[in-house]
Amino acid sequence: MQNERGAEMASNRFGCLFCVTTWGESHGKAIGAVIDGCPAGVEISLAEIHQELALRSPGNSPFTSPRKESDQVEILSGLFEGKTTGAPICLLIANHDINSKPYEETKHLLRPGHANYTYIEKYAHYDYRGGARASARETAARVAAGAIAKKILASYGIEVVAYIKQIGKIVADPLLKEMKELKQATCASPVRCPDRAAAQKIEQLLNQVKAEGDSVGGVVEFLASNLPVGLGDPVYEKLEARLAYALMSLPATKGFEMGNGFAAAQQYGSTNNDLFILEKQKVKTKTNFAGGTLGGISNGMPLIGRTAFKPTSTIEKMQPTLSLHHEKEQLTLPAGSRHDPCVAIRAVAVVEAMVALVIVDALLMNRCAKL
Helix, strand or coil: CHHHHHHHCCCCEECCCCEEEEEECCCCCEEEEEEECCCCCCECCHHHHHHHHHCCCCCCCCCCCCCCCCCCEEEEECEECCEECCCCEEEEEECCCCCCHHHHHHCCECCCCCCHHHHHHHHCCCCCHHHHHHCHHHHHHHHHHHHHHHHHHHHCCCEEEEEEEEECCEECCCCCCCHHHHHHHHHHCCCCCCCHHHHHHHHHHHHHHHHCCCCCCEEEEEEEECCCCCCCCCHHHCHHHHHHHHHCCCCCEEEEEECCHHHHHHCCHHHHCCCEEEECCEEEECCCCCCCEECCEECCCCEEEEEEECCCCCCCCCEEEEECCCCEEEECCCCCCCCCCCHHHHHHHHHHHHHHHHHHHHHHHHCCCCC
């Protein structure tokens, strides 16, 4: 179903019942999203959406891009007296801090690690300003849509949180079991890492990376609690398959895993199996190596997984490359260029939004599973 709908919408639409179509480019007049299939009666305010967007916005930390965007949302339709009406919801976010000059100076070059080569080959006509549709700027629209999805999840008692698990070789271990505490610690950290000791080391690493004109990759971990048993569908619409589809659609993603993930390949069945137990008259598992699913369907345990992000492709170091005419060139960033030393930091809010969108869609789909 997803592939068929994706083809109809030129791959800009996500979801089966709770459908989100994003639009706009990095240096265009605005970006935004249209949500179709949102149930009526969901209470949502602009303040709640802005709170989510603030965690993704650039310029709010010394460890993110200095581009200044307030990311103020305008809701054009689908909301009346503070509640959704069941009609399509149109969200608009204006672009303000646009400086296309640096891209004018490098538009004749193939930029290492960027999508301009593949976009030019595919479409021939390409908007080179700020990466256009391939830019992470598009993800602000996803976060805005995710804010509405979270309100629906809250009515079911479902919570979602994402945070930095690793930057470079520094691995965090939050040791926080309460979702509220985990969220608060994440939001309080300028590098979105709830492990204070690891966060300090990450800040030192990022300062070093910035001074060297380089970038570094990272891993974002997500956790969702209070899911009912039964979300997700067999074979092609498994819950983890939908999560992988959602999270690997984000810019700069290069890996996805659930539960033990790739580490499970080193285990034996006798140690990797989650044994069933009875806890307060409910079936649980003693461990959660599977990450909250069995057969692609939620099993009632916390949903946990991780997404790997590559180092930011835009760096200040000189890089050999080719021109559009395949001549050897050197790429040096023009004055005024802006980028994140680590894209994973601002991706935390986006991962959280995409997980929320997947779960909401699965909840609505699950209503059709049985009488």
